[in-house]
Amino acid sequence: MSPILLFLFAFVAIAIPIVGMAYWKRHAGGKWKHFFVGTLIFIVFVYVLEGVMHRFCLTMDNPISRFLNGNIWAYALYGGFAAGIFEETGRLVAFKTLMRKASDKKDAISYGLGHGGIEAILVMGVSYLVYAMFMIIYNSNGIDGLTQLMENEGSQTIVTTLESLSPGICCVALLERLCAITFHICASVLVFVAARDSKRFWLYPLAILLHAALDIPAAFCQKGMLPIWVIEVYVAVMAVVMVVVARKVWKLSSPSIENCPPNH
Numbered sequence: 001m002s003p004i005l006l007f008l009f010a011f012v013a014i015a016i017p018i019v020g021m022a023y024w025k026r027h028a029g030g031k032w033k034h035f036f037v038g039t040l041i042f043i044v045f046v047y048v049l050e051g052v053m054h055r056f057c058l059t060m061d062n063p064i065s066r067f068l069n070g071n072i073w074a075y076a077l078y079g080g081f082a083a084g085i086f087e088e089t090g091r092l093v094a095f096k097t098l099m100r101k102a103s104d105k106k107d108a109i110s111y112g113l114g115h116g117g118i119e120a121i122l123v124m125g126v127s128y129l130v131y132a133m134f135m136i137i138y139n140s141n142g143i144d145g146l147t148q149l150m151e152n153e154g155s156q157t158i159v160t161t162l163e164s165l166s167p168g169i170c171c172v173a174l175l176e177r178l179c180a181i182t183f184h185i186c187a188s189v190l191v192f193v194a195a196r197d198s199k200r201f202w203l204y205p206l207a208i209l210l211h212a213a214l215d216i217p218a219a220f221c222q223k224g225m226l227p228i229w230v231i232e233v234y235v236a237v238m239a240v241v242m243v244v245v246a247r248k249v250w251k252l253s254s255p256s257i258e259n260c261p262p263n264h
Contacts, residue, residue, distance in 0.1 A: 007128075007132045042114070079219045112186070116183070131161065179239035180239075183235075190249055210238070
């Protein structure tokens with residue numbers, strides 16, 4: 001795997017949500033401010049709030065962390081529902097506060113592009129940039145160059161990761177990010193309708209359940225109980241399911257949303 005290819009994949013992962021939002025703004029009147037609300041809410045609710053809970057429930061040594069780390073089903077359910085609750089609640093909070101005046105469902109797509117886009121940028125874009133720099137160091141100075149930057153155990157982990165990368169794996173990772181962005185856009189539509197129409201507030205817990213269903217199998221993959229290709233296929237299937245659900249919600253909710261006052 002060439003560092004140049006890693007830089008290229010990182011650039012594509014970063015460019016996809018930005019180009020997507022630019023297209024959405026030009027052809028559908030999407031607003032960049034809603035895109036940036038999505039990025040802000042993701043960082044606050046996932047990297048800050050959810051991160052604090054993960055440190056207590058998974059990293060710190062206490063009865064809860066020992067139970068979750070020692071029971072694969074508990075670990076998977078915890079991870080899936082934590083992601084669902086924090087991210088979908090973040091959407092709901094955003095639509096009720098920062099986007100309380102947004103009454104067009106198209107604004108939910110702008111938000112979804114920001115929410116899913118910043119995840120793609122951080123998870124794949126930034127990570128691949130870091131891997132590319134590590135690869136340059138490794139190719140120039142071997143593992144000794146990496147050891148100078150981190151502990152020996154960490155350098156060994158990095159080398160294992162670098163050796164596992166290939167153009168094919170990176171392409172699959174890019175497709176997974178596209179599916180994840182699609183999922184986030186559709187989930188944003190569901191929660192937006194829930195935030196604007198009290199009769200359809202049940203779409204908010206539905207979004208939590210669907211999000212949990214998306215993430216639970218990944219926990220089994222982390223523990224080596226499922227191969228990665230199964231997860232990739234599953235994520236693609238879940239993205240298609242969300243598109244079908246969101247399209248139906250979009251069509252059925254049009255009158256309700258258009259007649260709802262901004263602060264409803």
